[in-house]
Amino acid sequence: MNRERAAALGREPHGSTDDPDLLDFSANTNPEVPAGVERVYRAAFETARTYPPEPPGAFRAAAADFVDCESEHVVPTPGGLAAIRTAIALAVDPGDTALLPAPSFGEYAREVRLRDGEPSFVDAESILDADPRGHALAVVCTPNNPTGTGYDRESLLAFAERCRAADTVLLVDEAFLGFTDRESLAGTDGVVVARALTKLFGLPGIRAGFAVATGELGAALRGARRAWNVSAPALATGEYCLRQPAFVRETRNRVRRERERLRNALGDRYDVTPSDAPFLLVDVGDRDVDRVVERARKRGVAVRDARTFRGLGSHVRVAVRRPAENDRLLAALGVGDEEDGEIEDGDEADAGTGDGDGGEAGDV
Known part of the structure; x- marks a missing residue:
């Protein structure tokens, strides 16, 4: 590019x-932000004077507990968009197509085009009924932005199964799922889940988030992640927030x-x-x-x-x-x-x- x-x-x-x-x-x-988060952020100054642990085990454990998956499947990222970009970069090659919901978050299409791929738009309300065959990537935003549609878990799992059969990577953007009682798809084979602290915890400037994926897909995400890609204050703040039920x-x-x-x-x-x-x-x-x-x-x-x-x-x-x-x-x-x-x-x-x-x- x-x-x-x-x-x-x-x-x-x-x-x-x-x-x-x-x-x-x-x-x-x-x-609103969690009570005590400013204190945690300020206290992280001393940790910012040294390199964070690599990989950041405490943050990964908190994230894993939050979405109910194994900690080794968590890939820390500087925000949810970083998780989305990494997943799309791994899945889409020049000339590939990606199944995208519309209306929805515009960065999906932008990231696909940055890979010289071609978006294939489907009505967001019927994205789970679409045929993933022939596409390198399919994306679901749940709840969807801007419609607010929250997809049924069984329908999501059925779509994930069809994506696996088609050898299509499924990216599930759960940026707003924390506002609901619905279970995450984190840990589902063939699926990359993207999460962030931006929305639920009211901290867009922290730039802390994570991706979750298993198997070869998870290994590829971990390999693509740069060392120390999330700052020590962001890791400390993120760990604290994720443990505030x-x-x-x-x-x-x-x-x-x-x-x-x-x-x-x-x-x-x-x-x-x-x-x-x-x-x-x-x-x-x-x-x-x-x-x-x-x-x-x-x-x-x-x-x-x-x-x-x-x-x-x-x-x-x-x-x-x-x-x-x-x-x-x-x-x-x-x-x-x-x-x-x-x-x-x-x-x-x-x-x-x-x-x-x-x-x-x-x-x-």
Whole structure:
């Protein structure tokens, strides 16, 4: 892959805003972090003065316990995207095709193209019914971003079996699975599972995650991993977070409760997709998406223009945050207003053009 081709592929816009005056519902990270995590991070300073253990056994053990697999099958990575990139690089050769869900996380297609492979898109709702034969790779995001679809475990296992029979690597992105009570596919033969601390633990800047794979696939992932590829503070913070079951349980309960409340409230005005994730996909119908996004911004809230996901032309995506914050989201989207989604006087002149170009972006 030459530099010109890599530059031409570029990057699609991602969720999140760096405007401190906006309440961010465009990204899907947990607004809460485990109690004591800052202390652990600061205490890791001394360990940062020496090379981390190689391989990082304590982190691998915590990750293995978290997803219920063998620790030797865990491959630490600097974030979930690093796990995804490594898996795709190992599976896809020039000219290969990859079975990808759409709409979903846009980096899957980008990484396939960086390998001179060709994406083959399938409706995300029916990805498990697709035929993996002839493809080097198949990808499933569960729950899917941005639809929030959580796939049945038995259906996932059946698809994994068909992928093994077809000699197709199955990459399962479980970035949001920690928000649910569903079991991980970690440790399933022929499957690479990608996980991260980004979403569930609210720490995207830590850049800590891991892949899980068995057999020859696992050996290849371990061989491709660079020594000391995750910093000592990230390893210490990650190990601590992965051993906080009470925090995980409380987060799941809050998200489940608030997601249902938001969906019911938003459903009075918009078409809202059922979700198992810490976000909701909202169809704004014949309203102008740019105006919906801009109106929310003027009310102090950033929502995600979901037109950057393949196949979505009238949608925004909103995170599920804490109760008082969620109330602000409802107000920003006009829930409870007498006017049915009409833009306020003066908004039209200032309405932004948005970043939706029919692309495929998601969150890292």
